Amino acid sequence: MKRQQKIASLLVYGVLLLLAFIFVAPVAMMVVGSLKPDARVLQEAGSLSGLLPHTIEWQNYADVFARVPFINYLFNSLFISVSIVVCGLLVNSLAGYAFSRLQWKGRDALLLLVVSLMIIPLEAIAVPLFYEVTLLGWRNTYLVQIVPFIANAFSIYLFYSFFLGLPRELEEAARIDGAGPWRTFFYIVAPNARPVFASVAILTFLTQWGSFLWPLMVTSSESVRPLPLGIAAFYTLPPLQWGDIFAFGVMMVLPVLLVFILFQRWFVQGVASTGVKG
Amino acid sequence: MANKLQHQQHRIAWNFVLPAMLGLLAFVLVPFILAIILSFTNLRLGSPLPMEFVAFTQYQRIFSDTAFLHGLRNNALFALLVVPVQTGLALLLALLINQSLRGMVVFRTLFFMPVVFPLSLVAVIWVLLFAPGPEGSLNSLLQLVSFGAWQPRDFLHDASWALPAITLTSVWQGVGFQMVILLAALQGIPQELYEAARVDGASSPQQLLFITIPQLRNALIFVILVTTILAFRLFDQVQIMTQGGPQYATTTVMYEAVNAAFASQQVARAAAMTVVFFVIVLLLTLVQRYWLKHEKVIE
Numbered sequence: 262m263k264r265q266q267k268i269a270s271l272l273v274y275g276v277l278l279l280l281a282f283i284f285v286a287p288v289a290m291m292v293v294g295s296l297k298p299d300a301r302v303l304q305e306a307g308s309l310s311g312l313l314p315h316t317i318e319w320q321n322y323a324d325v326f327a328r329v330p331f332i333n334y335l336f337n338s339l340f341i342s343v344s345i346v347v348c349g350l351l352v353n354s355l356a357g358y359a360f361s362r363l364q365w366k367g368r369d370a371l372l373l374l375v376v377s378l379m380i381i382p383l384e385a386i387a388v389p390l391f392y393e394v395t396l397l398g399w400r401n402t403y404l405v406q407i408v409p410f411i412a413n414a415f416s417i418y419l420f421y422s423f424f425l426g427l428p429r430e431l432e433e434a435a436r437i438d439g440a441g442p443w444r445t446f447f448y449i450v451a452p453n454a455r456p457v458f459a460s461v462a463i464l465t466f467l468t469q470w471g472s473f474l475w476p477l478m479v480t481s482s483e484s485v486r487p488l489p490l491g492i493a494a495f496y497t498l499p500p501l502q503w504g505d506i507f508a509f510g511v512m513m514v515l516p517v518l519l520v521f522i523l524f525q526r527w528f529v530q531g532v533a534s535t536g537v538k539g
Numbered sequence: 540m541a542n543k544l545q546h547q548q549h550r551i552a553w554n555f556v557l558p559a560m561l562g563l564l565a566f567v568l569v570p571f572i573l574a575i576i577l578s579f580t581n582l583r584l585g586s587p588l589p590m591e592f593v594a595f596t597q598y599q600r601i602f603s604d605t606a607f608l609h610g611l612r613n614n615a616l617f618a619l620l621v622v623p624v625q626t627g628l629a630l631l632l633a634l635l636i637n638q639s640l641r642g643m644v645v646f647r648t649l650f651f652m653p654v655v656f657p658l659s660l661v662a663v664i665w666v667l668l669f670a671p672g673p674e675g676s677l678n679s680l681l682q683l684v685s686f687g688a689w690q691p692r693d694f695l696h697d698a699s700w701a702l703p704a705i706t707l708t709s710v711w712q713g714v715g716f717q718m719v720i721l722l723a724a725l726q727g728i729p730q731e732l733y734e735a736a737r738v739d740g741a742s743s744p745q746q747l748l749f750i751t752i753p754q755l756r757n758a759l760i761f762v763i764l765v766t767t768i769l770a771f772r773l774f775d776q777v778q779i780m781t782q783g784g785p786q787y788a789t790t791t792v793m794y795e796a797v798n799a800a801f802a803s804q805q806v807a808r809a810a811a812m813t814v815v816f817f818v819i820v821l822l823l824t825l826v827q828r829y830w831l832k833h834e835k836v837i838e
Contacts, residue, residue, distance in 0.1 A: 352558045
């Protein structure tokens with residue numbers, strides 16, 4: 262029996278290692294390729310030496326900065342994503358709180374509306390939204406990439422269900438002490454709701470950091486475009502130099518990867534929380 | 540007095556929800572209604588013709604448009620490929636990681652890592668992996684495992700390989716997401732069920748089939764729905780890897796809609812396409828709701 266278990270766990274490790282190779286190899290190829298002379302990246306793409314660093318040259322990184330406004334893309338991505346996360350946390354948590362705890366006319370009807378709006382993906386409304394912002398004269402701005410995504414039905418729903426599960430005693434104690442809803446929310450509720458704030462922040466940030474379709478539709482000037490459009494443009498910019506492209510890729514994913522490794526628990530919980538609804 | 544307090548709370552509550560409601564109204568509800576209205580017009584940006592009501596003309600047009608029909612077919616095909624592969628792989632990964640062995644957190648991290656990669660970057664990396672010729676990564680790997688029998692091909696420019704290539708790319712990037720959801724569900728299964736099964740002498744495959752899978756039912760339905768909807772949203776990979784080609788082999792509903800809105804400024808036609816897209820998403824969601832309800836009745 263013991264022997265059988267040992268063989269079984271060896272088998273599990275074997276399968277896991279093979280799978281891990283599939284997930285790691287493309288990333289390793291990118292990181293290693295970014296440190297190699299351009300010509301060798303394609304040459305070695307088909308062999309294991311593509312995954313092993315022979316040389317460490319930073320030339321590709323220098324090339325990225327010389328060929329495209331990388332810092333500009335990076336700033337745009339950070340500015341847009343962080344603005345949406347910060348404004349979104351405030352606006353959506355307040356709404357979620359009002360739906361879960363306050364008494365007011367029209368609450369149930371509006372909650373039903375929010376839940377219904379949850380199933381409308383951006384893609385379903387991208388074209389009329391594009392027309393709408395064209396009429397507003399918002400194209401080619403930061404505004405058009407930030408404002409439409411602050412209010413989010415799914416975030417409101419996540420806050421709403423989390424607040425429903427919080428014990429009421431704390432809030433009641435605050436009310437007896439004479440605190441109004443605003444004070445109660447900011448001093449009592451919000452500090453006790455860190456997990457949901459973290460989940461919503463991470464989900465929003467991930468979505469926005471990778472956002473591609475919308476900025477492609479509403480921007481044409483490189484000065485306001487984010488990183489995903491930057492890499493798409495860089496990839497088609499002749500001459501095709503894979504070392505440079507990979508250097509761009511490494512710098513593009515490094516900020517999220519660092520945050521991911523530091524706050525992994527929150528990432529996994531945040532994603533898992535999207536699955537518990539219903 | 541009570542009335543005044545109630546009135547006050549009513550006002551404060553509205554202040555709480557107002558910013559979010561205005562945002563949803565202006566940037567979700569209005570565009571949604573606008574999509575339906577515009578799809579019945581002939582609106583074209585920059586056109587000198589006045590906007591007119593044209594009834595179902597746009598719908599008739601898109602349903603006789605080869606490119607759009609290919610897009611619909613490709614989305615369905617992509618869903619048929621990606622949903623079983625991604626859900627099956629996610630389940631396998633979750634089951635493996637759920638073993639009480641050392642180092643599972645490391646593997647979870649590695650499998651989840653691509654989820655934080657932007658799709659645009661993943662698409663670019665995989666273009667190199669799919670490089671044509673014997674020096675391409677996938678071509679040389681396939682040659683190695685087939686002992687040289689594999690004929691190198693240009694995956695992304697081959698009408699029968701381009702969509703499977705995009706599928707592989709999407710599964711690689713997204714499977715960690717589904718894995719984490721299934722893992723959370725697995726860890727929620729009461730251990731007593733397994734203990735009881737072992738007492739009754741159930742083997743591991745029997746436990747998987749008669750305890751794990753039924754207990755995961757709701758999580759699996761959710762994962763399947765999310766993946767199917769994602770399959771119909773397919774855009775980024777196509778735009779970067781194939782531009783819909785070769786010969787419409789990888790075009791999608793969203794790719795055609797964006798093209799209509801841009802290349803030819805045909806906003807009304809593009810709106811009709813996104814309405815079709817939304818109807819599909821809605822039907823999928825209703826099917827899932829029905830499926831979940833059905834389950835509760837059985838209980």
